[in-house]
Amino acid sequence: MPEEPAYSSAEEPQLVEWAKSGDMQAFEELVARYRDRIYVRAYSIMRNEDLAVDLSQNAWVKAWQRLEQFHGEASFPTWLSRIVTNLCLDELRRQKRARMDSIEAMEEATGPVENRMELETVDPIEGLGREELRERIDAALAKLSDKHRTVIVLYEFEQFEYREIAEKMGTSIGTVMSRLFYARKRMASLLKETLKRDGLIE
Amino acid sequence: MNENETQLKIQALVDGELTGREAEELRARLESDGGLRALHARLTAVRGLMAGAELPRTLPESGDFHWSQISKAIGHGEREARRLAKPALGANWLLRWVMPLAGVACLVLVLSRQQTTMPDLNILLGGDHELELTDDEIDVMTFNTGDDAISIVWLDYSIDLQQDSLQLWLD
Numbered sequence: 001m002p003e004e005p006a007y008s009s010a011e012e013p014q015l016v017e018w019a020k021s022g023d024m025q026a027f028e029e030l031v032a033r034y035r036d037r038i039y040v041r042a043y044s045i046m047r048n049e050d051l052a053v054d055l056s057q058n059a060w061v062k063a064w065q066r067l068e069q070f071h072g073e074a075s076f077p078t079w080l081s082r083i084v085t086n087l088c089l090d091e092l093r094r095q096k097r098a099r100m101d102s103i104e105a106m107e108e109a110t111g112p113v114e115n116r117m118e119l120e121t122v123d124p125i126e127g128l129g130r131e132e133l134r135e136r137i138d139a140a141l142a143k144l145s146d147k148h149r150t151v152i153v154l155y156e157f158e159q160f161e162y163r164e165i166a167e168k169m170g171t172s173i174g175t176v177m178s179r180l181f182y183a184r185k186r187m188a189s190l191l192k193e194t195l196k197r198d199g200l201i202e
Numbered sequence: 203m204n205e206n207e208t209q210l211k212i213q214a215l216v217d218g219e220l221t222g223r224e225a226e227e228l229r230a231r232l233e234s235d236g237g238l239r240a241l242h243a244r245l246t247a248v249r250g251l252m253a254g255a256e257l258p259r260t261l262p263e264s265g266d267f268h269w270s271q272i273s274k275a276i277g278h279g280e281r282e283a284r285r286l287a288k289p290a291l292g293a294n295w296l297l298r299w300v301m302p303l304a305g306v307a308c309l310v311l312v313l314s315r316q317q318t319t320m321p322d323l324n325i326l327l328g329g330d331h332e333l334e335l336t337d338d339e340i341d342v343m344t345f346n347t348g349d350d351a352i353s354i355v356w357l358d359y360s361i362d363l364q365q366d367s368l369q370l371w372l373d
Contacts (some may be wrong), residue, residue: 012340024273024276028269028273031268031269031272032265033229034260035261035265036260036261039259039260039261039294040257040259043259044256049262053261053262053263053268056261056268057268057271058275059248060272061272061279062271064276065276066278086234107368112300133251134255134256134257134258135257135267137252137255137257138255138256138257152252153256155217155254156249156253156256161219162214162217165233166280174210177210177213177214178206178210180213181209181210181213184213184245184248184249184252186249187248188244189250191251
């Protein structure tokens with residue numbers, strides 16, 4: 001009887017090859033290794049726990065169905081991250097069709113929001129722990145509109161270029177630049193408020 | 203270049219998306235414009251804050267449950283794909299037996315209907331219709347009864363039988 005492969009100690013490319021040949025246990029090991037990372041990406045964009053879990057699961061199912069298309073140009077988790085990002089963007093488009101986006105409504109009434117804000121000065125805070133700063137950044141991201149948060153997450157965390165974001169979001173590069181600029185100004189403003197409130201800056 | 207456009211270009215410079223002569227020109231403007239330099243510094247600072255700042259999270263359900271949901275969905279998807287890829291058992295049976303039999307049945311029906319058609323007076327014997335001729339043309343007479351399923355035709359070939367000389371009453 002052939003010995004069962006040692007999944008937990010196997011290298012990622014080997015697991016991917018086994019999974020491609022239909023080995024579900026190898027795929028299960030890949031899920032165990034990257035499930036949190038995929039969930040984080042979905043949560044960063046959607047800001048909704050249940051949706052992020054559902055979209056993460058869908059991403060894994062799609063990854064299994066499309067494993068033959070993975071040829072290792074990017075790493076496996078990067079490839080997966082792109083799948084879950086695409087699913088999140090589809091979900092946002094679906095939601096947008098169902099409701100009027102508040103920022104767009106405001107812009108239609110009063111002109112582009114981007115032009116009405118000044119960029120706050122934010123210094124990287126010495127003495128503030130990285131983890132603490134991450135939590136504040138996370139809280140600030142939650143206050144952005146879907147479209148501004150998506151642009152900044154895709155640019156800063158997913159490492160997309162302007163052109164890729166424009167393609168994914170079905171918009172122009174100019175719009176991406178404008179949304180990213182606004183998102184950064186808003187993040188700076190929100191971070192300054194929260195750091196001031198907590199007495200971490202003057 | 204208006205102010206908004208300049209701001210977006212400064213941002214593109216910070217992000218490394220602006221290259222070539224345009225980038226050189228903007229760098230030259232930064233040397234002489236304090237406002238633009240301040241904007242460049244702020245955008246660089248925000249970028250620095252955001253880099254790698256995605257908060258790590260743990261899936262809010264157990265790994266086993268998460269996997270069970272995924273494997274269930276994969277199994278369902280594969281069953282569905284197989285179902286769509288080949289005709290169902292019922293459809294196979296239909297294609298193999300019922301369709302040829304239906305063809306044969308249609309052929310038999312057509313042939314049997316052809317046999318009930320009378321040659322060439324354009325008079326069909328069918329139903330309970332009774333055909334009568336006037337007294338003057340007694341040389342040809344047809345009697346049809348539905349009750350007994352019998353048709354009787356008397357023909358006298360001594361007359362010249364013309365179709366238009368017949369008067370038909372159908373009841």
